[in-house]
Amino acid sequence: MAGVATPELAAAVCEAGGLGSIGVGATDADGARAMINATRALTDQPFNVNLFVHATxxxxxxxxxxxxxxxxxxxxxxxxxxxxxxxxxYTSFADDDAMLAMLVKEAPPIVSFHFGLPAADRITALKSVGCTLIASATSLDEARKIEAAGIDMIVAQGWEAGGHRGMFDPALPDDQLGTMALTRMLVAHSSVPVIAAGGIMDGAGIRAALDLGAVAAQLGTAFIACPESxxxxxxxxxxxxxxxxxxxxxxxxxxxxxxxxxxxxxxxxxxxxxxxxxxxxxxxxxxxxxxxxxxxxxxxxxxxxxxxxxxxxRVMSASSLVATLWHEAGQSN
Incomplete structure (x- = not known):
């Protein structure tokens, strides 16, 4: 959600008990640092910084x-x-030394990757300062590469998801796996926790993802209408x-x-x-x-x-939406 997910939105989600995220793939190191600092000024809870790792x-x-x-x-x-x-x-994180240096210095709690994986030395540098790392996969092959790279968690991005497909190589055929099928496949064949993403808009969707073995659900479109976006x-x-x-x-x-x-x-x-x-x-x-x-x-x-x-x-504040999602997820079984 680069360009839509603001520090205000991320902080509001964090304060309500979720994991807020800021997308910095469309900015440079200075812009990303400003967003990180703005988020930290609004919450002392962990938050995620999302990066684009596309091929040059x-x-x-x-x-x-x-x-x-x-x-x-x-x-x-x-x-x-x-x-x-x-x-x-936009510069890919794979090529952005200034972004890496800034992230190592700022050490945000969680860093996630979209479109692919950075080189092993970049992964090592981020883990050395305590960052938990997440990467998105649209297939089992991509998930296996993520696991082999030592990433801590995998986002199973289904075909339903809004925004850019996280395919490592968009020139390859896309099996267009739906969120539920992909989530279950990755849970069954991966040893790292899986987060379900794509088409999930309410607590019933969250509960379905958890029932399939996901440890969490990632929602994006649901938050576009929030005033903080x-x-x-x-x-x-x-x-x-x-x-x-x-x-x-x-x-x-x-x-x-x-x-x-x-x-x-x-x-x-x-x-x-x-x-x-x-x-x-x-x-x-x-x-x-x-x-x-x-x-x-x-x-x-x-x-x-x-x-x-x-x-x-739904049109409501981010904090109200998170509370509503928690309530719905608890009531859905």
């Missing part, structure tokens, strides 16, 4: 220009030109609209498969099937297009990530 993007100028030309008619609608060239807007009004309105009932997995926005609310961008992408540049190079174009559209009052090109359970969201 490979620039491909001809492919990127083809993508920009494909998007040009959309930019023209808003009387704006597409960027002349695309940039790698940084989701803008257009995002919140879309969450209440028709698009929430028809979430779409698309590469068009960022360059990697990600589930979002159906909108004008996803509709265009389903019709116009071009070869999308690598993540996060493609995201540079997606953000520029969204900015152009927003300047004209159109919000249908945003990265409005959400899981398949989106219609089940």
């Amino acid at each position: 993007a490979k620039a491909d100028a001809p492919r990127e220009q083809e993508w920009l030309q494909a998007l040009r008619p959309l930019f023209d609608q808003y009387r704006t030109k597409p960027p002349s060239a695309l940039q790698t807007i 940084s989701a803008d009004e257009a995002y919140r309105a879309a969450l209440n609209g028709e698009g929430a009932r028809h979430t779409v997995m698309t590469r068009a926005i960022s360059g990697r498969p990600a589930r979002c609310l159906a909108n004008r961008f996803t509709t265009w992408a389903a019709i116009n099937r071009f070869d999308v540049p690598d993540y996060p190079i493609a995201y540079d174009a997606g953000k520029a297009l969204n900015a152009a559209a927003r300047s004209a009052g159109e919000s249908g090109f945003g990265a409005q990530w959400a899981g398949q359970g989106a219609p089940l969201h």
Whole structure:
């Protein structure tokens, strides 16, 4: 939930008895340090810092220009030109020495990885300062790599989940395993604790995950509508609209498969099937297009990530939502 999960949201979840998380994959070491410090100022409870560990993007100028030309008619609608060239807007933790140095110094209680695993020396450095480590898996093969790397816990990210698929290699076939099947598979074949994630929106879903052997459930979409999140009004309105009932997995926005609310961008992408540049190079174009559209009052090109359970969201404070989830989970059997 990089860009949506604020220190305020994470702290409120922690104070209510859950494990709050801040996503720092879309910022640099200084930005991440500021978010960690802001969270610590609001809670003395443990919290999670989530990092992106994607493969280094490979620039491909001809492919990127083809993508920009494909998007040009959309930019023209808003009387704006597409960027002349695309940039790698996010640095993977695998390549970010400054981020590693900051994390070793700050030693947040929990650090989690999405899209893959960092090198062994980075894992060792974080564990040496007491960080508990978590990584997401979308398959048993990925879970085995996580376990072999010495990671403490595995997030079983089902196909239902909102936001980016955590696949280590998005070029490989995706078995599209659902949350419950994947969770049970990892519980049966892993020796480390498993956290279920994807499509879980209420206490009944949490209880189902626990009954399958998960030690916890991870919820994201359920918290987008909380006032502590940084989701803008257009995002919140879309969450209440028709698009929430028809979430779409698309590469068009960022360059990697990600589930979002159906909108004008996803509709265009389903019709116009071009070869999308690598993540996060493609995201540079997606953000520029969204900015152009927003300047004209159109919000249908945003990265409005959400899981398949989106219609089940509730509008309430984060602390009230955590309390409600605990109550529902206790009552569901």
